[in-house]
Amino acid sequence: MTSQFNFCCCDLIEKQIHGGTIKASDDFPNDGYIIDLSTSSNENDEKNSPSSSYNFEYITLKDLLLDSNFRGGGISVINSLRTNIDNCYITHFTTNGILVQSGHETYIRNSFLGQHITAGGDKNERNFSGTGINIQGNDNAVTDVVIFSAAIGIMVTGQANTFSGVHCYNKATGFGGTGIYLKLPGLTQTRIVNSYMDYTSIVAEDPVQLHISSSFFLGDANIVLKSMKGVLNGVTIVDNMFSGSNQGVEIVHLDKSNSPFHQVDQVIVDRNVATGMNLKATVAKRSLQGNGTSWNVDFNNILLFPDHIKNVQYSLSSTGSSFPNHAIRNVSDNRVVIETNEAVAANVFVAVDQSLSS
Secondary structure (H helix, E strand, O other): OEEOOOEEEOOOEEEEEEEEEEEOOOOOOOOOEEEEEOOOOOOOOOOOOOHHHOOEEEEEEEEEEEEOOOOOEEEEEEOEEEEEEEOOEEEOOOOEEEEEEEEEEEEEEOOEEEOOOOOOOOOOHHHOOOEEEEEEEEOOEEEOOEEEEOOEEEEEOOOOOEEEOOEEOOOOHHHOOEEEEEOOOOOOOEEEEOOEEEOOOEEEEOOEEEEEEOOEEEOOOOEEEEOOOOEEEEEEEEOOEEEOOOOOOEOEEEEOOOOOOOEEEEEEEEOOEEEOOEOOEOEEEEEEEEEEEEEEEEOOOOEOOOOOOOEEEEEEEEOOOOOOOEEEEEEEOOEEEEEEEEEEEEEEEEEEEOOOOO
16 A cells, blocks of 8 residues: 555554555655654643643554655654554655654664665765654663664653664764764663664763663764763763774763863773774773882773773782882872882782762
8 A cells, every 4th residue: 555645643542553655745744744643732742741641542553664755754753652663664754754752652663764775885875864763752662673874863852761672874973974862951861782883873962871781883883972061970881892993983982072071970881892993991900010119000091081090909919029018109190100119020900990979
């Protein structure tokens, strides 16, 4: 079935729309959506509105191919509760493939979204625009979804959302694109796990409670922590794999173009592995062998934050017959200086941690 009309649903509960193709007509409104789960009244309802004011509940959109015909978007879910979008293919959008605004618990899974139909390496990739999924609400989930062309794969301006099994190979970061953009004015409370960032990075503005783990970053894709008001709190980036092109790109990058981070607490970057990219972490260990009275251990090439060591543990093992007195003399500029009261041949082992309060 191929149709050319705007499908608008109003005041529905426990309904399913499934099977078939819907294509926007040539005079379809540029700001419209093929399937529009909203009312004709104000679409910008308060996010914390009482349940009685939800427009829809338990709507399922399944097994659909939506072609926006480069006019507007695919699906709009406004102020709805417990909505399922399952096994949908959404293409040729210019605004958003899927827009979720307010409401709670929209689940998007097993779906494919792309402005242009491509399998990667498209010669017009620099011109990709629009957003695959735009989430402006709380408590939603995106699972096993591919976004294969758009300027931004997923834009998030809500809290307590989770993303798992997402594959973003939309416009490459090198061309100005972003895989997942967390644009959040308050608590982030976002979890990104088991995902594949394919030449597209994750950008998070002032993240508070953000977890990224068990994901793969290809083609110099990385994680950018962007300072807006200088807040960085409760962030864990662990157990990820990164692969790059030996261009010196850091796996986690601090973007301080607006202001430096001045509120840093409970940030853990650890147990990541990389080839062709520069590792960054908030914990590190080093050993140094020498003969003298001073050992200067430099952690600048691995530690994420400049001059931010909050905890140091060290041991000194003398290889000679005497054992000198020793102490830490300085911890600044991500360097640890240990001195002894006499010259000695020794091995020094140092562990540092930046994850504690600033």
